[in-house]
Amino acid sequence: xxxxxxxxxxxxxxxxxxxxxxxxxxxxxxxxxxxxxxxxxxxxxxxxxxxxxxxxxxxxxxxxxxxxxxxxxxxxxxxxxxxxxxxxxxxxxxxxxxxxxxxxxxxxxxxxxxxxxxxxxxxxxxxxxxxxxxxxxxxxxxxxxxxxxxxxxxxxxxxxxxxxxxxxxxxxxxxxxxxxxxxxxxxxxxxxxxxxxxxxxxxxxxxxxxxxxxxxxxxxxxxxxxxxxxxxxxxxxxxxxxxxxxxxxxxxxxxxxxxxxxxxxxxxxxxxxxxxxxxxxxxxxxxxxxxxxxxxxxxxxxxxxxx
Numbered sequence: 668x669x670x671x672x673x674x675x676x677x678x679x680x681x682x683x684x685x686x687x688x689x690x691x692x693x694x695x696x697x698x699x700x701x702x703x704x705x706x707x708x709x710x711x712x713x714x715x716x717x718x719x720x721x722x723x724x725x726x727x728x729x730x731x732x733x734x735x736x737x738x739x740x741x742x743x744x745x746x747x748x749x750x751x752x753x754x755x756x757x758x759x760x761x762x763x764x765x766x767x768x769x770x771x772x773x774x775x776x777x778x779x780x781x782x783x784x785x786x787x788x789x790x791x792x793x794x795x796x797x798x799x800x801x802x803x804x805x806x807x808x809x810x811x812x813x814x815x816x817x818x819x820x821x822x823x824x825x826x827x828x829x830x831x832x833x834x835x836x837x838x839x840x841x842x843x844x845x846x847x848x849x850x851x852x853x854x855x856x857x858x859x860x861x862x863x864x865x866x867x868x869x870x871x872x873x874x875x876x877x878x879x880x881x882x883x884x885x886x887x888x889x890x891x892x893x894x895x896x897x898x899x900x901x902x903x904x905x906x907x908x909x910x911x912x913x914x915x916x917x918x919x920x921x922x923x924x925x926x927x928x929x930x931x932x933x934x935x936x937x938x939x940x941x942x943x944x945x946x947x948x949x950x951x952x953x954x955x956x957x958x959x960x961x962x963x964x965x966x967x968x969x970x971x972x973x974x
Contacts, residue, residue, distance in 0.1 A: 673878050676722035676962045684724075684734075688742075689765045692758050697742035698735040698766065699724070706731045706768045706779040707973055710759055710794070712786035713749075713893030714886040716741045719879070719959045726966035730973065733779070735762060737787070740889055749893045752786070752900055756793035760801045778803040780973040784958045786811055786894040795912040796903065804913045806949075806972055807933070809926040809956055811898035816932055818925045823898060826851045830891060841887035845870065848895075852923055869923055869956055876960065904936050915945065915972070919954030919961075926956060 684699035699717045707730045709720050717734035724732040738758055739748030747754065763779055781802050783791025788810030795805040813819035829847040837843055849868030870890075872880040883890075907914070914937055916930040930948035938944040951968050954961045 674718060674721055675876055675878050676959070678722070678725045681725040684721075689762060691761045691765055692738075692754070694738050694746040694748075694758070695744040696735050696738065696758060696762055698733060698762055700766060701725065701732045701734075702728060702730055704730045705973065706733065706763075706777070707969065708733045708759060708763060708768075708779045708781045710755070710781065710783040710787040710791050711737065712784070712890070713737050713740055713755075713897075714883070714890035715785070715787065715959075716882075716886065719882065722962035723959060723966050723969070726962060727969060729970075731768065733763070733766065733768065737790075737893075739893055740886065749896065752789045752793045752897050753797065755787075755790035755897075756797050759790065759794050760798040763801055780804045780806070780969075782806045782808065782969055783810070784808040785956065786897045789897055789900060792902065792907070792914070795914050796906045796910055799910065799912045802912055804915070804973060806915050806917060806969070808917045808951075808958060809919065809922060809930065810916075810933070811894075812900070812902050812929055812933065813898050813925070814901055816925065816928045819929055822852055822923075822925050827895070830895070834891075841891050842884040844891050845883070845887040848890075852925075872957075873960060879960070902933065902936070907933070907937050908939065915949060917949035917951055917968070919951050919956065919958070921953060921955040921961075923956060 684701045686699045688695045688697055697717065701724050707727060711720055716736040720734045724734050736743040737755055738750060739745045768777060768779055779802055781791050781794060788807040791805055791807050792810060795802055813823035826848045829851045830844045833844045833847050849870040852869035872883065916933045918926045918930040934945065934948045938946065951964055953964050958965045
């Protein structure tokens with residue numbers, strides 16, 4: 668495992684987190700709490716651990732920021748993993764209560780703002796629908812609800828076929844399967860000259876971020892066995908449309924177009940007549956699908972959203 672102290676985006680003088688293991692919903696979750704103030708819970712995918720979101724958390728001064736290793740990931744236990752997004756959502760709700768940050772700790776003012784990204788965004792939606800008393804604002808960045816649009820279904824089919832063929836020949840080569848999945852959903856590098864366009868995998872770390880590349884390889888099994896099945900889950904359109912929670916969808920302007928399409932469709936489903944729900948999802952400039960490759964604009968966006 669890559670040395671955590673070499674995280675390329677970490678702030679050198681940031682305060683150390685309050686870290687610990689918590690018995691949650693039949694497993695042990697490693698969680699890290701930083702700062703004081705209103706609570707922001709960051710939910711990543713099963714292939715994302717707390718350290719990957721450390722740079723975003725460190726930049727959110729003035730908030731109590733919770734990051735954690737989801738069930739089955741690194742320092743958390745693998746009891747009951749792989750699992751669906753409902754269990755991840757229940758884990759998140761119980762973790763907030765265990766940390767004294769849920770509604771049971773004193774009322775609505777203790778409710779958490781939630782930021783969920785990728786497959787973690789699907790868990791964030793389920794958290795809002797299953798535990799509305801625990802959340803205040805829920806921001807969902809590029810959830811992999813691929814079955815929601817034609818382009819999403821096509822992308823999921825291509826990625827799934829690549830992964831299945833590779834693992835049939837190379838059982839257990841999770842990193843190789845992730846590389847193929849990433850390449851199947853490659854995007855053009857923003858700003859590249861037409862003669863120098865370099866294909867970039869959807870999940871590939873940008874040049875120079877070897878720390879993230881190594882950590883991603885170490886968590887490749889989590890992506891294949893944990894995240895990909897969750898992206899096949901359907902969204903409960905009726906529950907999403909009727910939920911009283913403050914739910915907003917977002918995507919990055921440097922990401923694969925399919926995520927913008929999914930975010931727009933989810934926003935359309937979510938918008939309630941006569942409400943203040945936005946007509947369009949939020950767009951975060953300079954951000955691709957993997958949010959921790961761009962911690963500054965993501966932290967700035969969350970600061971505005973959770974103010």
